[in-house]
Amino acid sequence: MLILYAIATLGLIGLLFGLFLAIVARVFTVETDPRVEAVKEVLPNVNCGACGYAGCVNFAEAVVHGETASNGCIPGGKDTAKAVAEVLGQEVTEHTPLVATLFCIGDYGKTADRFIYEGIEDCAVAGDFNGGFKACSYGCLGLGNCVRACPFEVIRIGLHGLPVIDREKCSGCGLCAKACPRLLIKILPLSDDGHLVFCSSQDRGKTVSKACKVGCIACKACVKVCPQEAIVMEDNLAVIDLAKCNDCGECVLKCPANTIHKRSAIPSEGAALAAIAEEVVSETA
Template structure:
């Protein structure tokens, strides 16, 4: 009986001793965590996509709290989340336009030629290792779904004509598809941009023509058409400077191969409120398309068949007499 009691006392004493040691260690070696980390984590969308450059939302929250990551670094959450994170950090967040992914190729099975029949792994990276892939154009979309599998938001699909297409209603601009595409065909563009050059081929025009009906042939008609110097031309390819583009869509109208896409359905025209118009002619002088008529101190009007929706008149009107519709 004494042995049993001694054993119980020994075990109890050891338990108390180890418990005291653990309590001491937890106090001595405790690491204080920033309470803002949890607050930030709670407002993040929880996608854990890694687009911010950190291992998931927890990693991003810790980096923001530590001051090493920007408060607007979550592309999935967008401006709303950036504002909440900024509020937690005591930082005012400037408005930043959302970026969306766009596949810069229209060379589907009807428009582009193949140089061989590919029978292998359904992966663009694997196919591109075989003579740059089966497409006649070495820059073209292979349509084997590498970007589809990379997208954590189910925002990309392969069309029935074998071309990758982005669903902008689902796209968060995380950039995962941009990194996954071995051809460098996917680009993040401003959400407000209604015009894009859907080709990245740097081949001479004749070679482009031989391989694809809708590729850029380097004719430079778009460059000559643009009145805002928003199109640059280099390496046989036209590119849009989105900081200068005003969505007038004239380049798309002039493009002979349909390489330049424009969302004409969203094109608007200027409307002048005659009650507000003071006839200052500021709008008329600003218009590069001669789409506004009227003399000094007379009510001006817009020639809708000439208006391209560039909105330059709206910006110049001193009395806010012009709107788009």
């Protein structure tokens, strides 16, 4: 008899709660657009925020409500834009891939350290401490804030002390650019064309040449030699307008500090290490 009571009580409580939940669920239903879920399915779902929305769900909602274009997902690139447009039955819009580019090539061999830093492994903290341990107060400290910010894990700190960005895999979401306290990373259209000045120092030429072997010393040689007039001086720094640059390479030959390179020939980790090794050999000899 007792067991019947037990079963009845438990069953009744369960039934009551179940019914109550069912009623409440019916009363408090939230209407959701099934297209939002469908769009979210085709997004990368890393919630990087490069589209300007808090996460992939928010972006999906905005696309469905027509607040933003279907190619708004930067990391997803062409494929995602196409998939999103297909879900919504829209025309596929053009999409230019972007890539993160580091505007500093002052590796271990090129820029000396002013002191040995043994604090917290964070570029912002190290940069605030006595102006940073690097001789150049604009240069990359190489403590990896960009590495930690990258949701796609395409950045690593190379053996030469600078971040190495995998241009093939970089989605151009721009989180590393935001994470860099010295604003050394810029997001540019992915292309091998054009030359760039790989330096961000706004110091005067004398200070730069003392601190770094490959810093822009603001000598204006490139400005004068450029037949396209694509180079201008801004804050002691030569800046090349990629829209005007026709890849003639005159500036590379003229630059006394070797700061200008073609974009397809950004100084690599291997070359930097070889240069450091050569220097060590010549010093010991």
